[in-house]
Amino acid sequence: MSETLTELAAVSDTGAAVADAEALLSAELLEFLGCRTPDAWVAWALENPELLLIDHAQCEKKAASTAMSLLYRYVDQPLLLTKMSQLAREELLHFEQVVKLMEARGIAYRHLSASRYAEGLRRHVRPADPERLTDILIIGALIEARSCERFARLIPHLDAELAKFYRTLVKSEGRHYEDYLMLAQHLSTAPVESRIAFFVEREAALIQEPDTAFRFHSGVPA
Ligand SMILES: [Fe+2]
Numbered sequence: 539m540s541e542t543l544t545e546l547a548a549v550s551d552t553g554a555a556v557a558d559a560e561a562l563l564s565a566e567l568l569e570f571l572g573c574r575t576p577d578a579w580v581a582w583a584l585e586n587p588e589l590l591l592i593d594h595a596q597c598e599k600k601a602a603s604t605a606m607s608l609l610y611r612y613v614d615q616p617l618l619l620t621k622m623s624q625l626a627r628e629e630l631l632h633f634e635q636v637v638k639l640m641e642a643r644g645i646a647y648r649h650l651s652a653s654r655y656a657e658g659l660r661r662h663v664r665p666a667d668p669e670r671l672t673d674i675l676i677i678g679a680l681i682e683a684r685s686c687e688r689f690a691r692l693i694p695h696l697d698a699e700l701a702k703f704y705r706t707l708v709k710s711e712g713r714h715y716e717d718y719l720m721l722a723q724h725l726s727t728a729p730v731e732s733r734i735a736f737f738v739e740r741e742a743a744l745i746q747e748p749d750t751a752f753r754f755h756s757g758v759p760a
C-alpha cells in the first residue's frame with residue numbers, strides 16, 4: 539500500500555472507531571447534555587495518561603461516596619436506597635478496577651486537587667429539602683452523563699485494554715445517569731424541568747471554559 543493509501547486507511551479506521559464509540563451513547567443522553575466535550579480536552583487527556591487514570595480513580599471513589607451520603611440522609615426513600623446502594627457498589631468496583639490498572643502500568647496513586655467542576659455545580663444546590671435532594675440528583679445525572687460521554691470520546695484513541703474497560707464503563711455510567719434522572723423526576727415535589735435546564739447550562743459552561751489543570755472533568759486548556 540502506498541503511504542497515502544496507508545494514511546487514508548488509518549483515517550478511515552479512526553473514523554470507524556469514532557462512529558463505533560459514538561454508537562454506545564444513547565440519543566437521550568446526548569440530548570440531555572448542553573454541549574459535547576471539546577476536541578481540545580480529548581487532546582489534553584491523551585497528553586496526560588497518568589493524570590487521567592489517577593483522577594478517574596478519584597472520581598469513582600467520589601461517586602461512591604456521594605451515593606453513600608444519600609443513603610445516610612434519605613432513609614425514608616426506599617427507591618433511592620436501592621438505587622444508591624447498587625450504585626455505590628458499582629462505583630467502588632470501578633475504583634478497584636482503575637487502581638488495578640494503574641498498578642499494572644506502574645502509575646503511583648497520589649492525591650490530586652479537585653477540579654472546579656463538581657464544586658462549580660454543587661455551589662448552586664439549594665440548602666433545604668426537598669429542593670436540596672432534587673438538585674443533588676440532577677447534578678448526579680449530569681456528572682454521570684458527562685463521564686459516559688467522555689469515556690466514549692476517549693475510546694477510539696486508547697490502547698485495547700483501556701478501550702475495552704472504558705466501553706464497559708460507558709454502559710454502567712449511562713445507567714447511573716438514567717437512575718439519577720429518574721429519581722430526580724420521581725422524588726421531586728415540583729416540576730424539575732427548569733432546574734434541569736439551569737444545571738445543564740452551568741455544566742456546559744464548566745466544560746467549555748478554560749482550566750489551568752487537567753482533570754477528568756476539566757474544561758479546555760487555558
Ligand atoms: Fe463509575
Ligand SMILES: [Fe+2]
Nearest residue numbers: 601682711714
Ligand atoms: Fe457512575
